[in-house]
Structure formats: structure tokens, C-alpha cells
Amino acid sequence: MTHRVAILGFGVVGQGFAEVILQKKDLLQEKYGKDISIVAISDLFKGALYHPDGLSIEDVVKVINETGSLHAYPEQPGLIRGLNSFETIEKTNADTIIEVTFTDVLTGQPAIDHCKFAFENQKNVIMSNKGPVALAYEELQILAKKQGVFWGFEGSVMSGTPALRMPMTSLAGNEISAIKGILNGTTNYMLTRMEEGLSYDESLKEAQQLGYAEADPTSDVEGFDALYKIVILANVIMGYPLKTEEVKRRGISHLTEADIELANVEGKRWKLIAQVKQEGGKCYASVGPEMISLKDSLAGVSGATNAITYECDLIGPVTLQGAGAGKVETAFSILIDLLNVEQVYQKV
Numbered sequence: 226m227t228h229r230v231a232i233l234g235f236g237v238v239g240q241g242f243a244e245v246i247l248q249k250k251d252l253l254q255e256k257y258g259k260d261i262s263i264v265a266i267s268d269l270f271k272g273a274l275y276h277p278d279g280l281s282i283e284d285v286v287k288v289i290n291e292t293g294s295l296h297a298y299p300e301q302p303g304l305i306r307g308l309n310s311f312e313t314i315e316k317t318n319a320d321t322i323i324e325v326t327f328t329d330v331l332t333g334q335p336a337i338d339h340c341k342f343a344f345e346n347q348k349n350v351i352m353s354n355k356g357p358v359a360l361a362y363e364e365l366q367i368l369a370k371k372q373g374v375f376w377g378f379e380g381s382v383m384s385g386t387p388a389l390r391m392p393m394t395s396l397a398g399n400e401i402s403a404i405k406g407i408l409n410g411t412t413n414y415m416l417t418r419m420e421e422g423l424s425y426d427e428s429l430k431e432a433q434q435l436g437y438a439e440a441d442p443t444s445d446v447e448g449f450d451a452l453y454k455i456v457i458l459a460n461v462i463m464g465y466p467l468k469t470e471e472v473k474r475r476g477i478s479h480l481t482e483a484d485i486e487l488a489n490v491e492g493k494r495w496k497l498i499a500q501v502k503q504e505g506g507k508c509y510a511s512v513g514p515e516m517i518s519l520k521d522s523l524a525g526v527s528g529a530t531n532a533i534t535y536e537c538d539l540i541g542p543v544t545l546q547g548a549g550a551g552k553v554e555t556a557f558s559i560l561i562d563l564l565n566v567e568q569v570y571q572k573v
């Protein structure tokens with residue numbers, strides 16, 4: 226069965242997804258009977274391509290790696306160039322829209338409108354963009370159900386580590402009263418590198434080069450990204466309609482090299498901790514840096530790795546650790562949602 230997809234935004238994650246599909250094409254076909262065809266890609270500045278019979282992923286990967294844009298993709302009969310994101314949703318034959326444009330922490334746009342327009346056009350949406358889930362979860366969930374389409378957003382929390390799918394499936398039946406963890410790859414990477422002697426600016430630059438940071442890294446270093454993730458967890462996993470403005474937030478930008486050294490002397494380590502707790506029918510959430518003891522299990526979580534603990538009434542605390550950011554790691558989140566589209570279809 227051919228599953229046609231269109232990608233909106235061709236940055237780190239979009240390109241990672243194309244590479245993963247190229248790498249896993251045979252396995253997806255042989256093991257899961259899935260022929261994933263990328264029919265369209267639309268990016269603001271890198272260009273846009275559409276072919277109803279599918280693009281050559283080899284050529285896409287080659288031109289983007291060699292030139293940094295899609296403009297040099299070879300001409301072929303039936304190829305259409307230049308569709309914007311909304312035209313790509315409406316005018317292409319894609320079954321599923323992969324929404325991997327940047328996350329706007331204030332408005333969630335244009336991704337929220339991309340979702341709505343796709344659902345109205347009877348298309349599934351899979352995204353790693355956090356904006357729509359953090360700001361418009363209920364509205365979009367209702368719309369997707371009404372239209373009978375799938376909305377997947379595994380990558381919005383901890384990239385391809387199943388921070389949403391695992392509690393929704395394997396922990397189903399538990400009441401989850403609290404969630405706590407390290408939910409931002411960039412800042413955890415920076416704190417690790419600063420402990421190793423790099424400056425704040427050097428460590429941020431490295432995180433950007435490795436594809437971990439947001440387009441505007443203020444979102445990472447000031448704690449907005451982790452705040453969005455804790456709001457998503459409260460809404461999706463705890464079923465509590467927590468709003469972004471209800472979360473106390475502090476980032477790591479005020480931490481100096483002296484603060485890092487002080488923690489070291491005291492046998493501690495700085496970590497940006499995000500947490501949410503349900504008490505008396507209310508939810509309390511915060512994001513902020515904490516000096517934690519080296520004996521704390523979170524102290525050993527380094528680099529772009531993240532970790533999350535779910536407090537469950539039946540099984541007790543369950544901790545999941547894995548990649549929090551990265552090109553292939555986040556591309557995997559798109560793939561795992563794609564492989565589960567039919568499964569969720571049946572539930573709707």
C-alpha cells in the first residue's frame with residue numbers, strides 16, 4: 226500500500242525524515258508492507274516540489290546536501306514547483322501532512338492553521354512542532370476526530386523517545402499524578418559542555434550546529450520549550466487542560482561559569498527540571514534550573530539525552546530515558562506516528 230506524504234518545512238527534521246525513508250525503504254516495505262512516497266515538500270526559502278507519483282528521495286537528499294536548497298532538483302514531466310504550505314495541503318494528493326516548520330512559542334502559527342486546514346481537507350497531520358499541541362490541543366483534537374483523520378505528535382516531547390506513546394499505551398489504566406524530568410536537549414547539552422569547560426556561548430553554538438536548538442534558541446535557554454512540553458504532558462497524559470500562562474518558568478541564561486563551578490564543589494550538578502503535579506483537582510507546573518545531588522538519577526543524564534518519570538498509582542514511578550533532540554532521533558518520531566496511522570484510524 227502506498228502512503229503519500231507531503232512535508233511542510235525542510236530544515237533539520239524534514240531532511241532527517243527524507244534520509245530515514247531512504248535508508249529504511251526496503252525494511253518498511255518488507256516488514257510492515259508500507260511504501261512511503263514523499264509527493265511534496267514545501268519550504269519557505271529552500272523551495273517547493275510536488276509530483277503526484279512521488280519525488281525521487283535520492284535526488285532530494287542529493288540536491289539539499291549539495292546546494293542547501295531544492296531549486297536544483299531535476300526537471301521531470303509532471304513536476305510542479307513553488308506551492309506554498311497551504312497550496313501543498315490543498316492541491317497535492319498527499320494522505321498525510323508532515324508539519325515540521327518552526328515552533329512559534331507565542332502564537333503556535335502558522336502550524337495551528339496548517340493543522341486546521343489539513344483536517345478540513347481530510348488529511349492526517351504528523352508533527353514534531355510543539356505549538357499546536359501546547360496551545361490548541363483540545364480544539365485540534367476535536368476537529369481531527371470530527372473529520373476522521375489522524376493527528377500524531379509523538380516528536381513534540383523528547384523527539385523520538387516515546388514519552389507520549391509509552392504512557393498512553395503501556396501505562397494505560399494508571400492514574401498519573403505527577404510527571405517530572407529533563408525535557409530540553411539543548412540546555413542539557415549546554416550544561417554538560419559547560420561542566421566540561423566550554424563557555425555558555427560556545428556550548429550554545431555547538432547545540433545549534435548539532436541541530437538540537439530551536440530556530441530561535443531563546444525558546445530553549447529561557448525554558449519556553451520545556452514549558453510547552455510540560456503543558457503537552459499535562460493535557461495529553463493527565464487529561465488536565467493546563468495553559469502555558471499557568472506554568473512558572475525560569476531558564477538557564479542567568480547561570481554563570483561560577484555557578485557551574487559552585488555546583489561542582491558541592492558535589493552537585495545543574496539541570497533544567499520541568500514538572501507537573503495534580504493535587505485536589507488542580508495542576509501545578511514549573512520549569513527551572515535546580516542544583517541536584519550527583520546521587521540523583523537525573524544527574525547522570527547528560528548531553529542531549531532527556532529523562533522523564535511518571536508517578537503512577539498502580540505501578541509506582543516509571544522512568545523513561547532517551548534522545549531529547551536531534552535530526553534522526555526526531556525523524557524517527559515522524560516514522561513511528563506514520564507506522565501507526567491505520568491503528569489510530571480504527572479508534573476514531
Ligand SMILES: NC(=O)C1=CN([C@@H]2O[C@H](COP(=O)(O)OP(=O)(O)OC[C@H]3O[C@@H](n4cnc5c(N)ncnc54)[C@H](OP(=O)(O)O)[C@@H]3O)[C@@H](O)[C@H]2O)C=CC1
Nearest residue numbers: 234235236237238268269270325326327328353354550551
Ligand atoms: N531539531 C530537533 O531536535 C527537534 C525539533 N522539534 C520541532 O520540530 C520542528 C522542526 O524542527 P527543525 O527541523 O529543527 O527546525 P528548522 O528550523 O531546522 O526547520 C524549520 C523549517 O521550516 C521552514 N518553514 C518555516 N515556516 C514555514 C512555512 N510557513 N512554510 C514552509 N516552511 C516553513 C523553515 O524554512 P527556512 O529556514 O527556509 O526559512 C525551515 O527550513 C520545530 O517545530 C521544532 O520545535 C521537535 C523535536 C526535536
Ligand SMILES: N[C@@H](CC=O)C(=O)O
Nearest residue numbers: 409410411437439550
Ligand atoms: N530544541 C528542542 C528540540 C526538541 O524538542 C530541544 O533542545 O529539546
